[in-house]
Amino acid sequence: MLDDLPQAAPLPTLEDVLRGLMEPAALERALRAKAASDEPLLRIVSLLGLAAEDTLADALADALGLRRLNPDDYPAEPVCDGSRAGFYREARAVPIARDDDALTVAVADPYNDFTRRSLELAFGLPVRLAMGRASEIEAAVERLYPGGGPTGANANANADADSGEAGFDEDVERLRDMASEAPVVRLVDALIARAVEAAASDIHIERLTASLRIRLRLDGVLREEANHPPTLHAAVVSRIKIMAGLDIAERRIPQDGRIRLAVHGKPIDLRVSSVPEVHGESVVLRILDRAQVALDFAALGFEGALLEKWLAALRRPNSIVLVTGPTGSGKTTTLYASLAHLNTIDTKILTVEDPVEYQLEGISQIQVHPQIDLTFARVLRSLLRQDPDVLMVGEIRDRETAEIAVQAALTGHLLLSTLHTNSAAATMVRLLDMGVDPYLVTATVGAVAAQRLVRRLCPECRVAEDVPASLVAEYELPTAPGAVRLWRPVGCAACGHTGYRGRTTVAELLLMTDRLRRLVLGRADVPEIEACAVTDGMVPMFRDGLSKALRGETSLEEVLRVTREV
Secondary structure (H helix, E strand, O other), X not given: OHXXXXXXXXXXXHHHHHHOOOOHHHHHHHHHHHHXXXXXXXXXXXXXXXXXXXXXXXXXXXXXOOEEOOHHHOOOOOOOOHHHHHHHHHHOEEEEEEOOOOEEEEEOOOOOHHHHHHXXXXXXXXXXXXXXXXXXXXXXXXXXXXXXXXHHOOOOHHHHHHHOOOOHHHHHHHHHHHHHOHHHHHHHXXXXXXXXHOOOOEEEEEEOOOOEEEEXXXXXXXXXXXXXXXXXXXXXXXXXXXXXXXXXXXXXXXXXXXXXXXXXXXXXXXXXXXXXXXXXXXXXXXXEOHHHOOOOHHHHOOOHHHHHHHHHHHOXXXXXXXXXXXXXXXXXHHHHHHHHHHOOOOOOEEEEEOOOOOOOOOOEEEEOEHHHOEOHHHHHHHHHHHOOOEEEEOOOOOHHHHHHHHHHHHOOOEEEEEEOOOOHHHHHHHHHHHOOOXXXXXXXXXXXXXXXXXXXXXXXXXXXXXXXXXXXXXXXXXXXXXXXXXXXXOOOHHHOOOOEEEEEEEEEEEEOOHHHHHHHHOOOOHHHHHHHHHHOXXXXXXXXXXXXXXXXXXXXXXXXXXXXXX
């Protein structure tokens, strides 16, 4: 009779779940690593970066029928006493609720039955599992039970280092020990993985008075990722500096380095900058993910007449083509897209960069090293003897580099570079201020693009609305009913409730004309040059942004935010 009753379907094994998430070769790699170590399989998958943390947690929760926890689900106060904090850290588990019937525990590895049985024995209650991200669980343990476990043993490292009570060698060894502890390694690895998953451009790690604050720059805007106890600061910074090959004992001067690692099987480069601050070192990691960089003009926001004119400027063999804008405005990406367009079998392309952010197949790229006097100017002077067709200089910073760039253009080369100016017209004045003769500027500069990045509206939740009459009059928009509409952000799950997803370029393109040449020769000021460029066909950056806002690609607020100073 019992055989006739329906039987519950067996729960999938961990390998079954992973098989549905990973390529067979990746799973085989994880299984081989597990056979050679005592680490649990889930931890190996995480350490090797073979699956995204969020994706893994979702899959495990679905497969086992567990509640999937959000960051807000963790308690504000400890549910149990702190005597077992070390166990929570090692097991990557933390109690989140307790009543007379059961203890609810957030776990990163629901297949680890030892954790469940140990807690049931310790508290005399059945344990109900909930599925959480390993990094969120570790952060909750540090917040709820500070000072316990291996990390807490080094809680006073910052104070010791500052007070000078410990010797120099002992201090360095302590930092190394802290940085190599498993919770710190997992915290840093998970932070980098989350930033890559979210397509963040930068990770900011800052020591505040009462916390270690971590922020991500998403679509050009900083958003807080997490706050951790301040005692973790020295360990996290030391871990990053070790990964970047920096001196962990040196905390008085800025340092720069680079980290190369794989995240979910993809090679990622991180540019690391560390500077001393009042409360300790501030570290910023710039994420250089080649897969996230679209070297396609349409994806960058170059289109229509602007794109046609830009491509025409790139076809001129003996001129300087410049991209201008502040830091973080996408100048380098535009240059790389231009190089990719020019990169053919019959074209020799050389670049001089600081640093080389992305490696382009078929292009010779050189990294400058000012420490050994390998500067832009010195490398550029040598490259002219390499018989190039196209040269790219990461940035024209001084008169010497500008003069060699002019010489390169005069001798038949196309030279691409960047400048830090607010507008295309201001570039002419900037070159004159550097000491370049006016007749050389007019003879060599062919085109100048000034650009900014604006956030794209999320297509899933954007909302259209009529344009107020005051804006129609102010911006000289069409007046027919329903002829124009603007869009505003709302926020949904697809865009992380920000209303925006991704970025696009707003730009203006100044082409050298005879009238402009006369103004530059007469050392005209910026307003005169800009007015002439507009008369000769330049569409100002704001108008380019406004057209994108009217098409629903971005919002008017975004356009005003980035073009207000132009």
